[in-house]
Amino acid sequence: MKAIxxxxxxxxxxxxxxxxxxxxxxxxxxxxxxxxQFDYNKEEKAVxxxxxxxxxxxxxxxxxxxxxxxxx
Amino acid sequence: xxxxxxxxxxxxxxxxxxxxxxALFISPAYAEDYAVAQTYWHGFNNGIDVYSGVFAxxxxxxxxxSSYVKYTVDLINPSFGEGGGGGGDSLAKxxxxxxxxxxxxxxxxxxxxxxxxxxxxxxxxxxxxxxxxVEAYYDFSSEKDYTSRTPTVTLKKDLFDKNTTFxxxxxxxxDSISGQFIGGTRTRNTxxxxxxxxxxxSPVTVAQLGYSRNxxxxxxxxxxxxxxxxxxxxxxxxxxSAACVDEAFPSKRSRNxxxxxxxxxxxxxxxxxxxxxxxxLTMRYYKDNWDIKSYMAEVEYYKxxxxxxxxxxxxxxxxxTKAYFVKNTYTGAEEFxxxxxxxxxxxxxxxxxxLTHNFRNDDNYPGFRLAxxxxxxxxxxxxxxxxxxxxxxxxxxxF
Numbered sequence: 001m002k003a004i005x006x007x008x009x010x011x012x013x014x015x016x017x018x019x020x021x022x023x024x025x026x027x028x029x030x031x032x033x034x035x036x037q038f039d040y041n042k043e044e045k046a047v048x049x050x051x052x053x054x055x056x057x058x059x060x061x062x063x064x065x066x067x068x069x070x071x072x
Numbered sequence: 073x074x075x076x077x078x079x080x081x082x083x084x085x086x087x088x089x090x091x092x093x094x095a096l097f098i099s100p101a102y103a104e105d106y107a108v109a110q111t112y113w114h115g116f117n118n119g120i121d122v123y124s125g126v127f128a129x130x131x132x133x134x135x136x137x138s139s140y141v142k143y144t145v146d147l148i149n150p151s152f153g154e155g156g157g158g159g160g161d162s163l164a165k166x167x168x169x170x171x172x173x174x175x176x177x178x179x180x181x182x183x184x185x186x187x188x189x190x191x192x193x194x195x196x197x198x199x200x201x202x203x204x205x206v207e208a209y210y211d212f213s214s215e216k217d218y219t220s221r222t223p224t225v226t227l228k229k230d231l232f233d234k235n236t237t238f239x240x241x242x243x244x245x246x247d248s249i250s251g252q253f254i255g256g257t258r259t260r261n262t263x264x265x266x267x268x269x270x271x272x273x274s275p276v277t278v279a280q281l282g283y284s285r286n287x288x289x290x291x292x293x294x295x296x297x298x299x300x301x302x303x304x305x306x307x308x309x310x311x312x313s314a315a316c317v318d319e320a321f322p323s324k325r326s327r328n329x330x331x332x333x334x335x336x337x338x339x340x341x342x343x344x345x346x347x348x349x350x351x352x353l354t355m356r357y358y359k360d361n362w363d364i365k366s367y368m369a370e371v372e373y374y375k376x377x378x379x380x381x382x383x384x385x386x387x388x389x390x391x392x393t394k395a396y397f398v399k400n401t402y403t404g405a406e407e408f409x410x411x412x413x414x415x416x417x418x419x420x421x422x423x424x425x426x427l428t429h430n431f432r433n434d435d436n437y438p439g440f441r442l443a444x445x446x447x448x449x450x451x452x453x454x455x456x457x458x459x460x461x462x463x464x465x466x467x468x469x470x471f
Contacts, residue, residue, distance in 0.1 A: 023235055027275045030337040035350045035374035035382060038270070038280055038333060043108050043126050043142065044448075044464065051114065051462075052422075055454070057392050057414045058358035058366040059286065059327060 104132050106443065110466035117459040123147040126466075136199040140209070146189040189215040195224075204229050207241075217296070219248040226266075235272040241265070245288075251295025253318060260290030268331070276339065282331035292321035297411040301404045306411065320409050322397075327360040348376040358392075364415065366392035370422075384426040384448075391419040413456055424450030424462070433470070444468040 023031070034040045053059050112124040128142040195209030205228040213220040226241035245262040268282035298309035298316040309316035333354040338346040352372040359365045370388040377383050394417040397408035426448035431441075450462040 022233060023272045023275050024233065028272075030276050030339065031272065031278060033337065033350070035376075035384075036278065036335050036337055038278075038335065038352075041446075043110055043128050044466070046142075047110075047112055047124065047126060047144070047464075052390075055414065055420070055458070056366065056390060057362075057364045057395065057416075058329065058360070058368075 104130060104138060105471050106130050107440075107469040107471065108466065109469075110464060113461075113463045115461045115463075117457075121149055123150060136201075138197045140193070140195050140197070142191075142193040144189075144191040144193075146187075146191075146215075148187040148189070149185060150188075151186065187216050189213065202230070217249065217251045218294070221246045237270040239266070239268045239270070239282075241267075247290070249291055249293075249295055251293075253298060253312065254291075254295035258291035258295070260288060260292060262286055262288040273334075276337040278335050280331070280333040282329075282333075284327075284329045284331075286325075286327040286329075288325040288327075289323060292323065292325055293319045293410075293412070295319075299402055299409040299411045301402050303401075309411075317404060317409065319411055320407065322362065322408060325360060325362060327358065329356055329358045331356045345375070350374045362415070363396040364393055366390065380430045380432065382428045382430070384424075384428070386422075386424050386426075386450075388422040389419070390422075393417050413458070416456060418454050418456045420452065420454040422450055422452045424448055426464075440469055440471040442467065443470040 030036060039045055107130075108126065108128040110126040112122075112126070114122040114124070116122075124144065124146045126142065126144045128140070130138060130140050132138040191211065191213040193209055193211045195207060197205065197207045199205045207224070207226040207228070209224040209226075211220070211222040211224070213222075222243050222245045224241065224243035226239060229238045230236070231238070241264075243264045245260075245264065247260040247262070248257055249260060250257045264284065264286050266282065266284040268280060270278060270280045272278050297319055298312060299319055300306050300309050301315050301317060304315040312318070331354070333352065335350060335352045337350045338348070340347050350373075352374070354368075354370045354372075356368040357366070358368075368388065368390045370386065372384060372386040375383045375385075395410065395415040397406065398410050398415050398417075399406070402409050426446065428444055428446040430444045433441075433443075444467070446464070446466045446468070448462070448464045451459070452462060453459040
């Protein structure tokens, strides 16, 4: 799993820094769809992260925007 | 940091929340204005129930500025319809690491404990002439034995015709803990740092990378558990004794987490399964200085059943190692001792289904209108014999 994770990370990093993806605004019809957003329903996401954060020994990398953790 | 009185109310947060609420009703309407009302039930297999309500408002002041307010309430084992207010237990110091009552699911006496958590978040987002976006939020969370204050600042920068977005953020958790076995109030402060990049890979694919680091100092436990020594049963540790002693954690904890996500849209495909659907993969690797390592992978499948109805299927797998000081049996001579299941080795599964129905916008009826209704069911289970059902129902309004 660790190897798969790092391979995916490097592949995306290569895409990021290659600058080859230049999608024009008029080509973003599908990217604008709510089902393509990483944080469209941030209220539900916050409840999920809070619930799991109290169960699990790990935390973080959920992003910092949108309010604090308040985790116990 | 000086001890913070339990139940203290932050005047800065109150003023900010009032300001934001006033602005909601005196500024013109914009496309991104919405309100959300959600209710949740988390039902654990040891009889603990947590009922939650979430109410949020997002209001644009202008094309570049928006405000956000959210209130969350968690009711742990509430006494619906019972007289007497639940008796002394509801007034006693916390036996429940409330948040969602989750930790109490595996502690002695947890099923009878009650608590209520209030959480309010208020913030503002501003875009400086498309040069950079800034978000500033403040979160206040309070329950019987725990209070947390968290200011957050996030910066966002778009590059390459908004094909790339860099995000950097910082928040600081200022926690006050007064669990029943502490005999007072202890504090813990955590600095959280996050950097991330979102990259459009194609007209139908977007990916995300993120890294976060947390540095925590202070009282790292919750003060609601005792550690049984030698052959003492954990269920017998309801009070301090020679056989049931306080937890002892290191006073510092450093965490690192790495996140990867990718989302792909299927316009059409060989079968109807791929028509107007998306597939999202999220993976996270975590490591801290207590020797806990974890892997998380989650897949989500979204499908438009009709023009207005969306189905979501999701599955999440999580696996973690134990903290270096966690043992099956303690003699009492150890420097660090833990009775927290959160720090043990375990894995978990979470699977669920969600339906969202979106109502069409009708320009003939402007103003406050129902935009969507949603509901979900999830089942959560851990290898350490914890399980929970999760139900959610929600409404979204545009105005």
